[in-house]
Amino acid sequence: MxxxxxxxxxxxRKNGSFLFIPxxxxxxxxxxxxxxxxxxxxxALSQLWPLAFGALWAALLSGIVRLLPVKAGRVAYGILxxxxxxxxxxxxxxxxxxxxxxxxxxxxxxSEGSDYFSVLLxxxxxxxxxxxxxxxxGICVLRRFxxxxxxWKGRTAAAxxxxxxxxxxxxxxxxxxxxxxxxxxxxxDYGRMQSTEAAYENMFNTHRLYQxxxxxxxxxxxxxxxxxxxxxxxxxxxxxxxxxxxxxxxNSREDRQDNAMTGLLEGKNVVLVLMESMDDWMLGEHTxxxxxxxxxxxxxxxxxxxxxxxxxxxxxxxxxxxxxxxSSAGGYAFDYxxxxxxxxxxxxxxxxxxxxxxxxxxxxxxxxxGVYSEAMGYEEYxxxxxxxxxxxxxxxxxxxxxxxxxxxEGLRExxxxxxxxxxxxxxxxxxxxxxxxxxxxxxxxxxxxxEYRGLTGNEEEDCAYLKARLVDDLFARLLEELEKNGTxxxxxxxxxxxxxxxxxxxEQLMLDRSGVEEMLLLEKTPCFIWSADMQPMEVEKTLxxxxxxxxxxxxxxxxxxxxxxxxxAFDDRYMGYALFSDGSWISGDAAYDAGQERLLSVSGKEVTxxxxxxxxxxxxxxxxxxxxxxxxxxxxxQE
Numbered sequence: 001m002x003x004x005x006x007x008x009x010x011x012x013r014k015n016g017s018f019l020f021i022p023x024x025x026x027x028x029x030x031x032x033x034x035x036x037x038x039x040x041x042x043x044a045l046s047q048l049w050p051l052a053f054g055a056l057w058a059a060l061l062s063g064i065v066r067l068l069p070v071k072a073g074r075v076a077y078g079i080l081x082x083x084x085x086x087x088x089x090x091x092x093x094x095x096x097x098x099x100x101x102x103x104x105x106x107x108x109x110x111s112e113g114s115d116y117f118s119v120l121l122x123x124x125x126x127x128x129x130x131x132x133x134x135x136x137x138g139i140c141v142l143r144r145f146x147x148x149x150x151x152w153k154g155r156t157a158a159a160x161x162x163x164x165x166x167x168x169x170x171x172x173x174x175x176x177x178x179x180x181x182x183x184x185x186x187x188x189d190y191g192r193m194q195s196t197e198a199a200y201e202n203m204f205n206t207h208r209l210y211q212x213x214x215x216x217x218x219x220x221x222x223x224x225x226x227x228x229x230x231x232x233x234x235x236x237x238x239x240x241x242x243x244x245x246x247x248x249x250x251n252s253r254e255d256r257q258d259n260a261m262t263g264l265l266e267g268k269n270v271v272l273v274l275m276e277s278m279d280d281w282m283l284g285e286h287t288x289x290x291x292x293x294x295x296x297x298x299x300x301x302x303x304x305x306x307x308x309x310x311x312x313x314x315x316x317x318x319x320x321x322x323x324x325x326x327s328s329a330g331g332y333a334f335d336y337x338x339x340x341x342x343x344x345x346x347x348x349x350x351x352x353x354x355x356x357x358x359x360x361x362x363x364x365x366x367x368x369x370g371v372y373s374e375a376m377g378y379e380e381y382x383x384x385x386x387x388x389x390x391x392x393x394x395x396x397x398x399x400x401x402x403x404x405x406x407x408x409e410g411l412r413e414x415x416x417x418x419x420x421x422x423x424x425x426x427x428x429x430x431x432x433x434x435x436x437x438x439x440x441x442x443x444x445x446x447x448x449x450x451e452y453r454g455l456t457g458n459e460e461e462d463c464a465y466l467k468a469r470l471v472d473d474l475f476a477r478l479l480e481e482l483e484k485n486g487t488x489x490x491x492x493x494x495x496x497x498x499x500x501x502x503x504x505x506x507e508q509l510m511l512d513r514s515g516v517e518e519m520l521l522l523e524k525t526p527c528f529i530w531s532a533d534m535q536p537m538e539v540e541k542t543l544x545x546x547x548x549x550x551x552x553x554x555x556x557x558x559x560x561x562x563x564x565x566x567x568x569a570f571d572d573r574y575m576g577y578a579l580f581s582d583g584s585w586i587s588g589d590a591a592y593d594a595g596q597e598r599l600l601s602v603s604g605k606e607v608t609x610x611x612x613x614x615x616x617x618x619x620x621x622x623x624x625x626x627x628x629x630x631x632x633x634x635x636x637x638q639e
Contacts, residue, residue, distance in 0.1 A: 016144035021077060022062040024137050028084050029054025031130045032215040035092040036101070036207065049176050049196075053214030056169045061216075063162030066148065067155055074145045081141070085134045088215055092130075096123060098502060099519065099595075100307060100582075101206035103330030104222045122505050169217060173200055176212055203329045204625045205582040208594070226330045242630045249627045250563040254573055256550075261570040263557030265531055269491040270349065270423045270556070271478065274317055275471055277431040279501040280526050281513035282468035289476040290526070293493060297530030300569065302542045302602075304523045304578035304586060305499055308628065314367045316498035316545055317427065321345050321376050323549040323564040327629040328581035337368065337375045340638040343562035345549055346377030349423045352558060356423040357382055357414060361399045378425065382414050400444040402428050402474040406481050416485050430470035433503025435463035445470050460504050461513070489532050492555070496548060497525035518600050520584055520593045529555065541576035542587050543569050546628075562637060565628050579621045587617060 033050050061080055065073045091101050148154055177197040199208035203225060210218045229235060283290060309315050309326030319325045322344045341347055346356040356377060361384040364370020373381035387410040388395045398404055405411050405426065415424055429441070436442060437453060442463045446453055452466040475495070482488040500522045504510050510522055527548065543551075546566030553560055554568045567574040577587040583594035590609045591600040599614065601607040630636065 015146045016141065018062075018066070018146045018148070020141050020144070021065060021146070022058040024081060024141050025058035025061050025084070026054055027137065028081070028088050028134060029058070029215050031134055032088040032092055032210075034130070035127065036095055036210055036215075046179050047211075049172075049212065050210065050214035053169060053172060053217050056165045056172065057214070057216035059165035060162050060169065063158045063160075063165065066158035067162070069150060070145070070147050074142065077145070078138070078142055081138045084216060084219070085138060087219055089131050089134065091210075091215070092127065093123065095207070096127065098307075098312070099207075101210060101218075103206055103226065103309075104219065105226055105330050106309065106311065169213075173197075173213060176200070198622060202622075202626060204622070204629070205328055206330075208582055222330055239634050243634050243636060246627055246630055246634065246636055249623060253563075256568065257571070257573075259554070259568070259570050259572070262554050264534065265492045265529075265555045266557035267421060267490075268531060268556070269421050269487055270354075270494065270552075271482075271491060272320070272345070272423065272425045272494045273475070273478075273496070274313075274320070274425070274427045275431065275495055275497045275526065276313065276428045277433065277499065277501050277503065278428075278468060278471055278497045278526055279464070279510070279514070279522075280524055281510070281515075282431070282464050282501070283526060286465045286469045287472040289472045289479065290495065290528075293475065293495065293530040294526070294528045296536055297493075297528050297534055298537045298539060300527040300539045300543055302540055302576075303496075303525060303527035304543070305497060305525045305545050306523060306578055306580040307499065308581045311367070312499040312502070316496070317367075318372075318376075319545040320496055320548050321425070323546060323562075323566055324631045325546060325565075325581075325628050327632045328625060329629045329633070336632050336635070337371055339375070339632065339635045341376045342639060343560055343564070343637045344376045345552065346423060346425075348377075348553065348558050348560050349421075349556075350377055350379070352421075354421045354423050355379065355417050356425070357417075358425045358427070359384070359405055359411070359415065360427040361385065361402075361404070361429050378423075380414075382411065384408070384411060387411050397444070400429075400441055402426075402430050402470065403477045405474075406477055412481070416481075416487070426474075428471055428474060430474070431464075431467040431501075433501070435460040435467075435501070435504055437463065439463070441470075442466060458506070458509065460506055461509060464501060464504065492529060492531040494529050494548075494552065496527045496545075499523075500525055516602075517604065518591070518593060520580075520586070520591060520600065521602060523578070523580070523586075539569055541569060541574075542578055543576055544578035547576075565624065565631065577617070577620070579624045581625060583618075583621055583625070585617050585621045590614075590617075592617065 029051060033054070037047050037050055039047060065077045065080070067073075068076055090107065094100065094102050173196075177195070177200075179196060196208075196212040199205065200212045203209055203221065206218065206222075209221065213221070283294075305316050306325070307315055308319075308328040311326070315326045322341055350356055356379055358369065358373040358378045358381045360369065360381070362369070363385065364373075364381050364383055370381045370383075384399055384404055385395060387408050388398055390398075401407070405415060430445070432441065433439075434442075437446065437459060445463075445466045449466055449469060452462050452469070455462045455465065475493075478493070479488065482491050501510060507519070511517060511519075514522055514524070516522065516524075527543075529552070544566065546564065547569055548566070550564045550566050551569040554570060569576075575587065577585060579585050580594070583592075585592050586602065589602045589605065590607050590613075591602055592598070592614065593600055599607050599609070
C-alpha cells in the first residue's frame with residue numbers, strides 16, 4: 001500500500017511552457033482592450049494600438065522574469081501579473097460605470113466609494129467572466145511555473161528580448177502619431193486637438209492616453225509623471241516655466257469688467273447648496289420648491305458639470321469653491337491641500353467679514369473634507385454625526401434626512417450665526433445612487449412617500465423622482481427656516497449639481513428623460529441663484545462649473561484681484577462653453593464628442609458651424625485643460 005501511494009507522492013510536478021508567461025501578460029492587455037477600446041460598430045485599425053503595445057510589454061516583462069533565477073522569477077511574475085491584472089480590473093470596472101479611467105492616485109479614493117459596491121452586481125456577466133479568467137490564469141501559471149537552466153545563452157536571449165521590446169515601446173508612439181495627419185495650428189504648442197500625440201505627451205485624460213499606448217504604458221507613464229519626476233532636479237525649473245505659461249494664458253484674455261449685474265447681491269448671506277446627483281430631468285412636478293427658486297431667480301439653463309480627475313462629486317465641490325477643476329493629469333487631491341486658496345469663495349468672503357462653514361452628514365475623513373474645507377477658507381467642517389446621540393442604528397437613521405440640519409438644535413445654531421454675514425455650504429445626500437427600492441436612502445424615503453413605489457413602472461425612475469422630492473424638501477425647509485430667522489430677505493441661495501445621475505443603470509432612460517440622444521449631453525445639470533428681491537432671469541449661454549465662482553463674485557460685488565479659468569456668465573464678451581477633460585466641448589448648439597470624434601447638435605437640429613470655429617474650439621479646449629491642470633500643480637495662487 002505504501003508503495004502504491006509512494007509512486008504518486010514521488011511524481012514530480014509537471015511544469016508549463018514558458019510561452020504561458022508572455023501569453024498571460026498579453027491576455028491582460030486583451031481584457032482591458034475589450035472593455036476600454038473595442039468598438040465593433042465603428043471598428044478601425046487605429047483601435048488596435050493598445051494591443052501592439054501590450055505585445056511589446058508582454059515580451060519586456062517576460063524577459064525580465066526570465067533573467068532571474070527560477071524562484072525569484074516566479075515571485076516577480078506573481079507580483080507583476082497580479083499588479084497589472086488588478087489595474088486592468090479596476091480600470092475596466094470604473095470605465096463601465098463612468099466612461100472614464102482613473103489615474104493611479106485616484107485609487108486612493110476607493111474607500112470613499114465603499115458604500116456603493118452594490119453597483120458591481122449590475123456589471124455584465126462577460127466582465128465577471130473575464131475577471132475570473134485573469135485570476136485563474138495567473139494562479140495556473142504560478143502553479144505550473146516553468147523551470148530553466150541558469151545559462152548565459154538563456155539570459156542573453158532574455159536580455160535581448162527585453163531591450164528590443166523596451167526600445168519598441170519607446171519608439172512605437174512615433175508610429176501612432178502618424179495618424180494625426182500632421183495638422184498643426186500656427187502659434188500653438190499643443191498640436192492638433194485630440195491628437196494621440198497631445199494625449200500621450202500632455203496626459204490630459206487617462207482614457208485618451210490608454211488609447212494611444214495601452215494598459216502597461218499608461219500605468220508606467222502615470223507612475224513616472226506623478227511619482228518619479230517630481231523628485232528630479234528639473235522639476236522646480238519646469239514648474240516655474242509652467243507658471244509663466246499660465247501668466248501668458250491669462251494675459252492673452254481681456255481684463256474683467258463690471259456689468260449690469262455687478263454688486264446686485266452685495267453683502268447678502270450666502271447659502272451654497274451642492275445638490276448631490278440632482279439631474280435636470282428629475283425636476284418638475286416632484287420639485288415644486290426648486291421650480292419656484294429657478295423661476296424667481298437666475299436659472300442657468302445650459303450649465304454643464306464636466307468631470308476632471310477621478311472623482312465627480314469632489315471635482316465639482318472643489319471647482320465651485322476654488323474656480324478650478326481638479327487636475328485631469330493625475331495627482332491625489334489631498335496632495336494639494338497645502339496649496340494656497342486665497343482666490344476661493346470662502347477665503348474672499350472671509351476677508352469681507354463673513355463667517356464660513358461647511359455642512360454635511362459624512363465624516364470629515366470622507367474625501368478629506370475636514371482638512372480641505374479649512375484649506376479652502378472655511379472655518380469649520382460641521383459633521384452632522386457629531387451632534388447626534390443614541391445607538392448606531394438611531395444615528396444612521398437620522399443621517400438619512402438632509403433636514404436634520406434644522407431638526408437638530410445644535411446644528412441649527414451652527415447654521416444661524418449672529419453678528420456677521422454668513423456663507424453656509426451645504427452638501428446634500430438625498431439624491432445619491434443607487435436607485436433601487438431596497439437601497440438604504442430609497443428605503444427610508446419610501447417610508448416618507450410610499451406613493452413613489454410603482455409610480456412610473458420603472459424602479460430606477462421611481463427612486464430618482466423620490467430622491468428629487470427629498471432634495472426639494474430641504475429647500476422648502478431652508479426657506480421656512482430663513483423666514484423664521486428673519487434673514488430670508490437678506491440671503492442668496494445658490495443651487496448647483498455635482499454630476500448627472502450616472503448611477504442610473506438604464507442609460508436609455510436618462511437619454512429619453514433628458515431629451516437628448518448623446519451621452520455627452522447628459523452632463524447638463526441644474527444651476528440657479530435666488531434672492532427674494534431679484535428679477536427672474538433665464539441665462540441660456542453655455543456655461544460650465546468653473547464659471548460659477550466668477551459669476552457669484554461679480555453678483556456679490558467682490559473684487560478678487562485673481563484670474564480664473566472660468567468666466568463671469570454676465571460678461572458679454574464671453575461666448576460661453578463647456579470644455580471636458582477628454583477634449584470634448586459644447587458651445588451653443590454645437591458640440592464635439594472627442595470619444596467618437598464627431599460633431600453633435602445640442603438641439604438635435606443640423607449643426608452649421610464653420611471649420612474655423614471648430615478648430616478654434618479644439619485649440620481652446622487643449623489650452624483650457626492644460627492651464628487648469630497647471631494652476632493646481634504649480635500652486636499658482638500662492639502669494
